[in-house]
Amino acid sequence: MHTQISLKNDLMRLGFSPCDTVIIHSSMKKIGAVLGGAESVLDAFMDFWGKDGLVVFPTLTYNLGADNLVFDVKNTPCVTGLLPEFFRKRDKVFRSFHPTHSLAAFGKDAAEFTSGHERFDTPCSRLSPWGRLLDRRAFLLFIGTGIACNTFVHGVEEWTIPLDMVVGSELQNFEVIKPNGDSVIVPSRRHIGNHSKYYDKMEKFYEARALIRKGYLGDAMCQIIPAFELHEVLSVLLKSDSFLFTHDSVSPELWNS
Numbered sequence: 001m002h003t004q005i006s007l008k009n010d011l012m013r014l015g016f017s018p019c020d021t022v023i024i025h026s027s028m029k030k031i032g033a034v035l036g037g038a039e040s041v042l043d044a045f046m047d048f049w050g051k052d053g054l055v056v057f058p059t060l061t062y063n064l065g066a067d068n069l070v071f072d073v074k075n076t077p078c079v080t081g082l083l084p085e086f087f088r089k090r091d092k093v094f095r096s097f098h099p100t101h102s103l104a105a106f107g108k109d110a111a112e113f114t115s116g117h118e119r120f121d122t123p124c125s126r127l128s129p130w131g132r133l134l135d136r137r138a139f140l141l142f143i144g145t146g147i148a149c150n151t152f153v154h155g156v157e158e159w160t161i162p163l164d165m166v167v168g169s170e171l172q173n174f175e176v177i178k179p180n181g182d183s184v185i186v187p188s189r190r191h192i193g194n195h196s197k198y199y200d201k202m203e204k205f206y207e208a209r210a211l212i213r214k215g216y217l218g219d220a221m222c223q224i225i226p227a228f229e230l231h232e233v234l235s236v237l238l239k240s241d242s243f244l245f246t247h248d249s250v251s252p253e254l255w256n257s
Contacts, residue, residue, distance in 0.1 A: 002034045002218040007044035010217045014224060018048055021138040023056040023103070023152070023227075028082040030144025032219030038086050046090075046106050054107040054136070056129075057084035058151050062100045062190070064174070071099035071186075072177040078102075080149075096129050099174035099186055101151070103129045118176055118186045122167050124155035131155060137228045144220035147212075148200040152227055153245070154191060156234045161242040168192045195245040205250060209233065 016022065024045070034040050049055040059078035061071055070076075073095050078084050088095050088104040095104040096114040101123035105113050113136075117128045124130035133140075133152060140152055157166045167189040177183045206212045206225065211233065213224045238244055241251075 002032060004036065004040045004044045004047070007031075007034070007041060007217060008048050010215075011044070011048050014215045014217065014222060015213065016048070016139070017053070019052045020049065021054040021056065021133065021136040022049060022141050023058065023133055023138055024083070024141045024143060025058065025145045025149045025151075026081055026083045026142075027144035027220065030220035031217060034218060038082050041083060042087055042090065050107045052108060054105055054110060054113060054138075056103055056105045056113075056133070056138070057087045059084050059088045059095055059102045059104045060100065060151070061102065062123075064100060066172070069099070069172055069174045070177065071097075071102075071174055073097055073102070074177075074179045097176050097178065097184075097186070098123065098128070099176055099188055100190070101130070101154075105129075118184065121171060121187050122158055122163070122189055123191060124151070124158050126155070126159045128155075131159070133227050134231055137226065140225045140227055140230070142223040142225075143217055144222070146200055147203055147206075147223055147225070148196060150196070150199050150225075152230070153199050153234065154196070156231055157195065157238065157245065160235045160238040165193065165242055166191060166195070193246060198245045198248055201248050201250055206230075206233075 028038050045055045058080050060080050061076055063079050093104050093106045094110045094114040096102045096117035098117040113132055114129055120128050171187040171189055174186045174188055175183050176186045211225055211229055215222055
């Protein structure tokens with residue numbers, strides 16, 4: 001049975017510092033039995049990073065369809081799992097106002113980090129919280145999920161290759177209801193091409209270049225990737241091949257790059 005204390009010890013064994021900014025993609029089921037369940041897992045993360053660092057979860061709502069374009073920041077559930085859904089409801093957690101690709105954060109500068117996301121008409125603008133992960137040299141932590149769910153790569157694509165390869169041309173007018181009850185219309189475009197289907201094809205490539213470190217949190221195999229170094233590698237590759245994530249192969253030329 002894992003505990004809050006044992007999970008914090010696991011974070012230290014994984015090489016994390018309490019000063020880090022970390023975005024977490026997670027499978028609660030893979031972590032295994034924890035005394036206190038999901039709430040204890042969140043307690044461990046928030047206690048470890050909450051004073052001097054920043055803990056972030058993706059709280060995506062890309063499931064909002066044309067018949068429902070209302071994003072209630074306080075009440076609309078996310079589609080990214082149990083831990084982010086519990087996390088976004090916690091006291092002093094701030095959720096960004098983007099209607100499909102919000103992030104929730106707790107810790108140092110959490111309010112500033114999540115602010116202004118609704119000003120951009122694409123999900124992962126360079127000036128949005130997704131771009132701030134790069135500025136803060138965040139770590140991407142995958143707990144039992146694999147790296148196909150690496151939403152940060154959507155950002156790298158938006159910032160690097162022609163935008164019409166990443167997002168559609170149609171603007172949808174979402175109504176965003178803020179936590180204070182005020183509402184605002186936020187025009188936004190959707191990701192296209194199902195590129196994330198191919199994100200995990202790069203795992204061996206990253207491993208060969210020491211971009212991934214691995215270990216365990218509870219029973220879950222974890223993969224940790226530094227956002228800054230990942231951006232450096234991927235931006236070069238995408239500039240030479242804009243179609244990198246439109247197929248499942250890794251060319252010999254890529255391995256030699």
